[in-house]
Amino acid sequence: MPMPLTSPTGWCRALIFDFNGVLADDETPHFRCFQQALAEQGFRLTAEEYYGTYLGMDERTCTAALIREREGRDDPLLLARITQRKAELFHASSQAHRPALFPGVIDLVKAAKATCRLAIASGGRREQIAYALSGTPIEQDFAVIVSADECAVGKPDPAIYALTLKLLNGREPRPPLIRAEECLVLEDSQAGILSAKQAGMHVIALATTYPAPLLSEAHAVLPGLEGVTLQQLMSMTVRSSR
Structure with missing residues (x-):
C-alpha cells in the first residue's frame, strides 16, 4: 500500500526517472x-x-x-x-541510431525542475545515459544520475533508489532531508516498480514497454508522458492512497 500523504498538493520534493523506456525510447x-x-x-x-x-x-x-x-x-x-x-x-x-526522448519528457522535466529535485536511477550504463542525453535540452537538468556503474545490485532490489535518495540529500544546497515518501518515481517495468516501492517511494508506471495490466503494482499507470504535468502525477498518487 502507498504511504499516506499529508497534503494533496506540493508533496513531491524529488522526481526520479528510470531511463530506458521512460526518458529514452530505446x-x-x-x-x-x-x-x-x-x-x-x-x-x-x-x-x-x-x-x-x-x-x-x-x-x-x-x-x-x-x-x-x-x-x-x-x-x-x-x-x-x-x-x-x-x-x-x-x-x-x-x-x-541515436535513441530519441519520448514525447512530453522535455516539457515535464523543465517544469518539474522549478519545484523539486530531479534524478535518474537506471540499470543502464552511465556512458549510455550520458550519450542519449548529450545535446538535448534536458542534459543538465538532473541533480543526480545513478547507473549500473554506481549500483551493481539490479532492480527489483531497492538499493538503486535508496542510493539515489542518499545522493540527492547530499547535494548542496541542503534543505531539510528529502524523505522516501516525498519521492515520485516514473518506471516502465515490474522490476522497477517493486524496487521503488520497496524503497518506500511512490511510483507511476508508463506502459511504453509492458502492457498496463502487468504494471498494476504501481500507484497509477499512464500510456506515456505527453501532456502530463507534475501536478497531475501527484494527484494520481494522492487518489491511489485513499
Whole structure:
C-alpha cells in the first residue's frame, strides 16, 4: 500500500526517472543487443521468455538466472563478459541510431525542475545515459544520475533508489532531508516498480514497454508522458492512497 500523504498538493520534493523506456525510447534496441550478447555465449532468449518467464528482472538479474539454470552455479566472470558485450553492442547501435526522448519528457522535466529535485536511477550504463542525453535540452537538468556503474545490485532490489535518495540529500544546497515518501518515481517495468516501492517511494508506471495490466503494482499507470504535468502525477498518487 502507498504511504499516506499529508497534503494533496506540493508533496513531491524529488522526481526520479528510470531511463530506458521512460526518458529514452530505446527498449527495443536494448533487447536486441541483449539477445545477441547472450547468443554469443550460447544462451537463447526469446522476447516471450524475457517479457514472460523473466518478467520482473532487469538484464543483469535475468543473465544471472540464465547462467544458474545452465551452469548450476553463479559465474561472475561470465556475467561480466555478457554485460560488457551487451554494452558494446548497444553503444554501436546507438551511434548508428541515436535513441530519441519520448514525447512530453522535455516539457515535464523543465517544469518539474522549478519545484523539486530531479534524478535518474537506471540499470543502464552511465556512458549510455550520458550519450542519449548529450545535446538535448534536458542534459543538465538532473541533480543526480545513478547507473549500473554506481549500483551493481539490479532492480527489483531497492538499493538503486535508496542510493539515489542518499545522493540527492547530499547535494548542496541542503534543505531539510528529502524523505522516501516525498519521492515520485516514473518506471516502465515490474522490476522497477517493486524496487521503488520497496524503497518506500511512490511510483507511476508508463506502459511504453509492458502492457498496463502487468504494471498494476504501481500507484497509477499512464500510456506515456505527453501532456502530463507534475501536478497531475501527484494527484494520481494522492487518489491511489485513499
